[in-house]
Amino acid sequence: MIPFVRLFLVCLLCLLGAVAGAQEDSQSWYEAEDLNTGLGAAPDNLDRSTPRAAMRSFIDLTDQERFNWAAHILNLSDLPVGQQAEDGPRLAAMLASVIERRIWVNWSGLSARPDAMVESEAGNNPRAGETRRNIRIELVEVNGQAYEVRLARYKGSGQDPVWLFTPQTVEDVPGLFAEFGPRRFERFIPQSLKTRAGPLRAWEWIALPLYLAILGLLLWGTNRFVLMLSKKTSRAFLRQAIDRAAMPLALMVTAFVAQLFLNLAVSFSGPVTNVVRPALVIIMVSGFGIAALRVVDAILDRITLRVVGDIDDTRSLEKRELYTSIFALRRIIVLFMVGFAIVYVLLRLNLFESIGMTLLASAGVLTVLLGIAGQAVLGNILASLQIALAKPVRIGDSILFEDNWAYVESIYYTFIRLRTWDERRIVVPVRYFVSKPFENWSVRDARIYSTIKLVLDHSADIGELREKFIELAKAKDGVIDHDKLCAYVSGQTSNGQEMSFYVMSPDPSTGWETEMQLREDLLNYIRENHPDWWPRERVMSEGGATSMSFDAS
Structure with missing residues (x-):
């Protein structure tokens, strides 16, 4: 009994595997009852098994001007059977011209597998391991309209699956040829210069x-x-x-x-x-x-x-x-x-x-x-x-x-x-x-206080200097807000006292210039009227007497 059960399970698994394989194969191509029947039998050595082989065969055949063979790489299902033999080579020649003049084929991006499975060596492609039956070669824009050149995998009745240019691509070929085909000037080029020399003619x-x-x-x-x-x-x-x-x-x-x-x-x-x-x-x-x-x-x-x-x-x-x-x-x-x-x-x-x-x-x-x-x-x-x-x-x-x-x-x-x-x-x-x-200094307005500092002897009269400073400042064009003019003793040492004079100016540039001028005027006034106000250095002698000398500075 047990061997019979085992045999039944094995047969069931095989049957399920065959069904799954058939379902997978049916998703790897498009079914086509009549595939280019108007062209007759395809050449035996025509390789259309993979996207890369189909594209290489198409370019090689069109370079050799074998357009009747190249037509077998087009899906002409949308054409009447009686017109396929006549229109197929002509459409193949047009498509070859479009590919040559407009499309730079990315050979590394064309799969060399029949199922066109997405491969990723680094493993960072989210579509890695996915089989495809439709591949876009290029997206071309003509007058604001987008056209795609595509290869797809088809299986005719009793035939092996092959990769062909899609019927939509074949339908778009005349329009693409009119946009990207040979121009008027090329009619006058000798045929000898149209031969290929490397990547160009x-x-x-x-x-x-x-x-x-x-x-x-x-x-x-x-x-x-x-x-x-x-x-x-x-x-x-x-x-x-x-x-x-x-x-x-x-x-x-x-x-x-x-x-x-x-x-x-x-x-x-x-x-x-x-x-x-x-x-x-x-x-x-x-x-x-x-x-x-x-x-x-x-x-x-x-x-x-x-x-x-x-x-x-x-x-x-x-x-x-x-x-x-x-x-x-x-x-x-x-x-x-x-x-x-x-x-x-x-x-x-x-x-x-x-x-x-x-x-x-x-x-x-x-x-x-x-x-x-x-x-x-x-x-x-x-x-x-x-x-x-x-x-x-x-x-x-x-x-x-x-x-x-x-x-x-x-x-x-x-x-x-x-x-x-x-x-x-x-x-x-x-x-x-x-x-x-x-x-x-100009965040609210440009006005600025300027400070003039002088170091003088203790005997200097701050009241007299204050009055003179106010008199001199009011005579300057660069001084504003006369009610804010002031002068004070801002520091004192054993050698003298520091006097500070404050003046308001409309802007820093004028304030700087006014400060220099007022300092000169005050120094001139002291020099001419009170030279004894200059700071002095006091030195204690051996007998206890105090001697004074002018500070050289």
């Missing part, structure tokens, strides 16, 4: 350097023409804007003409097309973006000079805030233009889908790399935006930063440029600047 090795040379001359000529137009402009800010935008505009025009030439006159092979076309798109977008930014810069500079003028702490708080807001607006415009350009290029080149999975799969690595390599740059940009929004310091503010009295001259993305009173420039990373304490 012979005529392309001659035409490509000429093409680049003509584009270089066009770039130079367009730039010179735009600069000539700027000289004829009467308005200064327009001339400045055109001068700044001359080269980006020339790049944009040159890339546009180059793209037009590729669309109308000549079409290079896939390796060149896949490099040149994306480069032209990037150049056009970059040229337009840079030109727009430079025009905006010129307009903002014009507004700044007209409304604000040369900025320093003598300007009103409103004008300094306006100037800082203009710089913030410039940064926002730059960020917007860069983001728009990146998104447009990715959409135009259909890169979102191709890089999406890669970015997701390597998100952890990218996060670490950005966190290490881009920490300083991103930190400075965020700190710059923080200053632009919170405005703890504005362009034109007078500050004391690390014992340097300076004006905030410019606030950029990653650094702040300070102009010292003696016309030096201090460049400070924004992140470092906001992490250090600094004195903003």
